[in-house]
Amino acid sequence: MSLARKLARVVCATDPGPEETYECKTCGATFSLDRQTCPDCGGCTIDRTDWDVVVSG
Incomplete structure (x- = not known):
């Protein structure tokens, strides 16, 4: 990912939508599916963005 794209993610950061529950800890990209x-x-470090949904849900 280019530096400009990383900067745009930080500057224009918004909360992920309800379907985007996984996030790359390296670049901040969000996904609806768990990825390797x-x-x-x-x-290679992709984690859930909100564990409260899993625990309470």
Whole structure:
């Protein structure tokens, strides 16, 4: 991912939609499905954005 795209994510950051429950910890990209690697940056650390939904749901 280019530096400009990373900066745009930070500057224009919004809360992920309800369907985007996973986030790449390397670049901040969000996904609706759990992935092994990030398609944007190739990072391997993808976690849930909100564990409260899993625990209370």
